[in-house]
């Protein structure tokens with residue numbers, strides 16, 4: 221089988237690397253018949269030899285630093301977020317576990333409270349005036365004003381329990397992740413110390 225076209229760049233590479241095999245034979249067959257490709261291959265061979273005989277130079281001291289100083293690295297938002305988050309994390313593994321545990325506890329309480337408030341609100345909507353528990357409505361009103369203070373006009377007109385539930389749930393997830401990372405780091409440290 222003969223090629224009815226000239227050689228492609230990667231086929232020249234194969235020949236320069238001295239490859240042999242099933243595909244190479246038709247390339248060499250083409251070379252025998254095609255002056256253009258033979259001239260090009262000779263030129264490439266001379267070029268490779270030139271590169272191999274170039275003297276090796278050591279860059280000036282600080283060359284990489286000077287180049288990188290001029291390079292403006294684009295930082296994606298998730299990398300920036302992680303960098304910022306890392307600065308806020310406690311430095312030690314033990315501190316991370318403690319912070320994660322504290323946040324998890326607080327978020328669990330907040331989630332439970334929000335879920336409870338949401339359930340109470342539902343029952344007060346459906347049962348209406350039948351449920352006249354003064355203490356409970358005081359608690360609900362307190363929770364509602366607290367959420368209004370926290371979230372402002374965003375939630376006005378919306379039901380108050382659900383946004384609070386979402387915020388608390390998100391905090392629970394985040395703190396759980398933090399606690400997990402802390403535990404992982406602590407486990408890795410313990411493993412290192414054992415060795």
Ligand SMILES: [Zn+2]
Nearest residue numbers: 226227254257
């Ligand atoms: Zn050719």
